[in-house]
Amino acid sequence: MDKYQNIRNNIIDRYSCLVDDEKKFADSINIPLKQSFRVNTLKEKKKTVINKLKEYDSNIKTTKWNDNAHISELNNLGSSLEHFVGQIYIQELTSMIPPLIVKDLIKDIKIIDCCAAPGSKTTQIAAMMENKGHIIANDARHARLKSLRGNLDRLGVTNTSVTLRDFKSFPNTSADLYFVDAPCSSEGTIRKKNAVARTWKERDYLRFNKLQNGLLSKACEMAPSGSTIVYSTCTFSPDENEKVVSETLDKYDLKMKTISIENLRSESGITEWNNESYNSEVKKCMRVWPHHNDTDAFFIARMEKY
Amino acid sequence: MKQLEEVKKNLLLEYCLERFGINPEIWEGYIWYSGSKNKIYLANTLELERIIPESKGICIFRLDKSPKPTTNFLQLFGRYITRNYVELDNENTKKYCRGEDLILENNKSIIPGFLLMTNKNRFLGCGHWNGKILKNQLPKSKFCKINFL
Ligand SMILES: C[S@@+](CC[C@H](N)C(=O)[O-])C[C@H]1O[C@@H](n2cnc3c(N)ncnc32)[C@H](O)[C@@H]1O
Numbered sequence: 001m002d003k004y005q006n007i008r009n010n011i012i013d014r015y016s017c018l019v020d021d022e023k024k025f026a027d028s029i030n031i032p033l034k035q036s037f038r039v040n041t042l043k044e045k046k047k048t049v050i051n052k053l054k055e056y057d058s059n060i061k062t063t064k065w066n067d068n069a070h071i072s073e074l075n076n077l078g079s080s081l082e083h084f085v086g087q088i089y090i091q092e093l094t095s096m097i098p099p100l101i102v103k104d105l106i107k108d109i110k111i112i113d114c115c116a117a118p119g120s121k122t123t124q125i126a127a128m129m130e131n132k133g134h135i136i137a138n139d140a141r142h143a144r145l146k147s148l149r150g151n152l153d154r155l156g157v158t159n160t161s162v163t164l165r166d167f168k169s170f171p172n173t174s175a176d177l178y179f180v181d182a183p184c185s186s187e188g189t190i191r192k193k194n195a196v197a198r199t200w201k202e203r204d205y206l207r208f209n210k211l212q213n214g215l216l217s218k219a220c221e222m223a224p225s226g227s228t229i230v231y232s233t234c235t236f237s238p239d240e241n242e243k244v245v246s247e248t249l250d251k252y253d254l255k256m257k258t259i260s261i262e263n264l265r266s267e268s269g270i271t272e273w274n275n276e277s278y279n280s281e282v283k284k285c286m287r288v289w290p291h292h293n294d295t296d297a298f299f300i301a302r303m304e305k306y
Numbered sequence: 307m308k309q310l311e312e313v314k315k316n317l318l319l320e321y322c323l324e325r326f327g328i329n330p331e332i333w334e335g336y337i338w339y340s341g342s343k344n345k346i347y348l349a350n351t352l353e354l355e356r357i358i359p360e361s362k363g364i365c366i367f368r369l370d371k372s373p374k375p376t377t378n379f380l381q382l383f384g385r386y387i388t389r390n391y392v393e394l395d396n397e398n399t400k401k402y403c404r405g406e407d408l409i410l411e412n413n414k415s416i417i418p419g420f421l422l423m424t425n426k427n428r429f430l431g432c433g434h435w436n437g438k439i440l441k442n443q444l445p446k447s448k449f450c451k452i453n454f455l
Contacts, residue, residue, distance in 0.1 A: 042382075043381075043382070053454075056454040074454075076453060077454070079450065079451060079452055079453040079454065080452070080453070080454040080455065081399065081403070081425065081428055081430075081452055081454065081455035082428070082454075084403055084430070084448075084450055084452060085381055085428045085429055085430060086381055086382075087428070110352065131350065132350070134350075134351050134352040135351075136354065136359075145360060149360075149361060150447065152364065153364050153365070153378045154378070154381075156364065156378070156381065156382035157363075157364070158336065158348060158349050158350055158351075158363040158364055158382075159349070159350050159351055159363070160349075160351060160362075160363070161349070161351045161352070161354060161359040161361070161362045161363075162359055162360045162361045162362075163354075163357055163359050163360060164360050165357070170357070171355075171356040171357050173354070173355070173356075173357070
C-alpha cells in the first residue's frame, strides 16, 4: 500500500455520501491522472502545435468539452521543445474551467486575478483575450511570484501587471471581472502525482473557510455594480465551497448565475452538510466530480454584483 | 517602473529594425518601461492607481552600453524577425537548451552581435556571435534537457 492510500481512503469515506455512484467515485480516486495541457495560442496555432506533438505521442486526445484541453500518454511533455518555447502549458483539465464559464465576458476588459500564482489561469485568460484588455495578477506569496513571472514570460503575456499583496488588504480597484481561485485544502487534486496529500482536520477546513471568506468578501466589496466574480477551489470540502458562497451571499448584494459547460458533466452545489443548511442559491454553483469526466475535483461559482 | 524616455525607445526601435528587420509598426499599442538593473519592459497594461506593481508585461531588453535582447523577447517576436537568425539542427538545439555555447559551421555570413536561434519555426532564444563562437545567452532558469523535438 502506498503512503497516500490512507489519505485517499479518508477522502472516499468522507465524501461518498455526496456522490451518485460510490464505487465509481472510489475507483476514480485510485487511478492517477494523465498529463493534460493546452496550446498557448499567443505563440502558435493550435493545429500546428498538436500536429507536431503527435509526432511524440500519436495518442494525444482533445476533451469533448474544451477544444483546447488535451491529454497525453506521456508524462514529460515539460521536456518538449514546444514547452520550452512557450507553445504549450501543462495544466490540470479542471483548472481550465474558470475562464471557460465566463467566455462570454472575456474580451477587451479589465480583470483582477486575486490569487494568481503560478499563473495557469492568468496565462489562459491572457490567451483568450489575445493579449488585449488588462489583467492584474496578484498573489500574496513572494516565493510563488517567481513561477508566476516565469510563466508569463515563457508564454509571452504582455497585458498583465503583477502585484504582491495579501488580497484582503488590496486597495479598492474597479474591474469588470474578478477571479478568486482561493487557497484550499486541495483534496480534489489527490489523483495528481505529487498532489498536496495530507489528512485535514475539521478545524483546518474552517481555517480555510475563514481565509476564503476574507478573500471573496474583499472582491465583493471592491466590485462595481454589474461586474462579475468567479470563486473556485480544487477541493471537495463543502466548508470551503458552498458554505463560503452562502455566507458571502448573505453579506453582499449578489446574483448567482447558473453555469454549465457543454459536454462536461457536472452537479449542482449542495445545500446541506454537517447539519448545517446553506442559502438555496448555492445550488447554482457547479461541482465537478472525478468519476464523471475523468478529472480532478473542482468547485466553481459565478456571481454578479447588483 | 517608469515610462522609457523617447530617446532610448527610439534607439531600441532602430536596433530592432537594423539588427532584426522588425517592422516598427508592430510596436503600436505598447508602452515601454524601464525598471531596475537597466531592464526594459514592454506592456499593454493599465496604469494602476494606489498600487505599485512588481512588474508589467515582459522584460525585452537589458540596456547597458548597447541593447541586449532577452530570450523572452526573441521567443515572442521571432515571427517578425527577418534577419540575423540562425537555424539549428536538433543536436545543437538540445545543446543550446542545456545552456551550452555552440560552434557554428557555415558561419561566414553571420554578422557578429546578438542572434535569434531557431529550430523549424520554433523560436528558441538569444545567442551572441563574436565571430568564433556562439555564446549562449539563455538565463540559467531556462536551461532544460529536451527529450522531444
Ligand atoms: C489555488 S492557488 C492559485 C492558482 C492560480 N490561480 C493558478 O491558476 O495558477 C492559491 C494561491 O493563493 C495565494 N494566496 C494565499 N493567500 C492569499 C492572500 N491572502 N492574498 C492573495 N493570494 C493569496 C497562494 O499563494 C496561492 O498561490
